[in-house]
Amino acid sequence: MTKKALITGITGQDGAYLAKFLVEKGYKIFGTHRKTHPPNLWRLDELGITDKVTLRELDLQSDRTCTKLLQEVKSEEVYNLAAQSYISVSFEQPVATGEITGIGVARLLEAVRAVDPDIRFFQASSNEMFGLVQEVPQSENTPFHPRSPYATAKLYGHWMTVNYREVYNTFACAGILFNHESPLRGLEFVTRKITFNAAKIKDGLQDKLLLGNLNARMDWGYAPEYVEAMWLMLNTPQADDFVIATGKAYSVRQFVEVAFRVLDVEIVWEGQGVQERGIDRKNGKVLVEIDPRFFRPADANLLIGDPSKAQRELAWKARTSLEELVEIMVKEDLRRIRSGSIEV
DSSP: OOOOHHHHEEEEHHHHHHHHHHTTOOOOEEEEEETTTTOOHHHHHHHHHHEEEEEEEOTTTTHHHHHHHHHOOOOEEEEEEEOOHHOOOOOOOHHHHHIIIHHHHHHHHHHHHHHOOEEEEEEEEEEGGOSSOOSSSTTTTTTOOOOOOHHHHHHHHHHHHHHHHHHHHOOEEEEEEEEOOOOOTTTHHHHHHHHHHHHHTTSSOOOOOEOTTTTOOOOOOOEHHHHHHHHHHTTTSSSSSEEEOSOOEEEHHHHHHHHHHHOOOOOOESSSSOOOOEEEEEOOOEEEOOOOGOOOOSOOOOOOOTTHHHHHOOOOOOOOOHHHHHHHHHHHHHHHHHHTTOOO
């Protein structure tokens, strides 16, 4: 019998990769998009699976809509990847972020409990919940201290997932996902901003790359590997929470250096603070500058995940190095630019 899965936020990076992964496993896939927005299908198109997905509208601010959807699709697994996921926007729209990213999780969990308590539920939690970190690296037992409305909303959704598992015996898992990137990232994320603009600079279509905090360090993995971990969580005997990470952290500055190196450009740095600049060693041209507009009101501290529990209990491990990840992204952006196929 064909298994069915519902993926909220299917048009995003993780949703598209997860859909592809599950299609290859023989699942029938239902995916949701926001009612007020026509779906942007470029990621599903790029992966060649648009015709293999049945799309549904979903309003995470409506209890009735969540319940009605689960009654219609009758899926055995629900992957909640939908969120207002931009940290900068969350400072501007904290209430809307809380409604969608936080309370929306409770609405889905309550719909699961009402429609079919045997549904297995995955919640995409975030490393941003650790925020002002209490220890390095962060594990499933590290205390949380969110530093943005987005992270606070994610923490609400995370604890609701834990509560439904403990109180109602729902098979509910939370993956505490550290940063994971790919060519399907949106241009508003710093990694894709770097690879896309570096490629444009290489081809003479742009002069400079403007960035915020170059010293911010992050644990960056490859998105297709992280969606595999989501599936493993829902197909293990006991529901639980897992940190999904590489266990290694690199700075934005290092990411920039690797991206330009893929394009045969060596970056050297001059100046300090907002006056720091990245310069092409060969010709002395300034390619990277600091723009204070891109600083966050509050940055998280050093976020490095401890994935040992996932390795031990799920047999999951990140396989793609930072250098390999950046090369994949830069080369794909270069191909898109030169072919005229520029996706956002």
